[in-house]
């Protein structure tokens with residue numbers, strides 16, 4: 001009754017499972033984002049208190065960018081689930097391992113391609129945390 005063929009591909013249950021993972025993660029990021037925005041707009045401060053607030057704003061903006069990027073990636077993954085393209089690496093068209101999808105369900109690349117990107121970025125002096 002329970003068909004185990006094609007277990008290495010996301011089947012209907014798999015799709016359900018991944019979309020739940022994605023939606024849960026999206027909710028988590030969105031609630032963090034809302035929490036941040038509230039602290040930013042909570043009242044006026046004395047001049048001498050503004051420097052730490054500016055720093056806090058700077059950190060929040062960076063966090064927000066990261067959060068928005070993640071939400072975009074999650075939405076794109078949900079879109080791929082709907083189209084039946086989920087779990088396929090955009091770079092090499094190979095299936096992404098289930099282990100990786102469970103850990104990073106919004107990923108677009110298999111581990112091998114991700115490692116290649118990271119290596120390229122490292123050798124070209126890419127510094128993701130350097131302020132513009």
Ligand SMILES: [Zn+2]
Pocket residue numbers: 089090091092093094109110111112113114
């Ligand atoms: Zn790949």
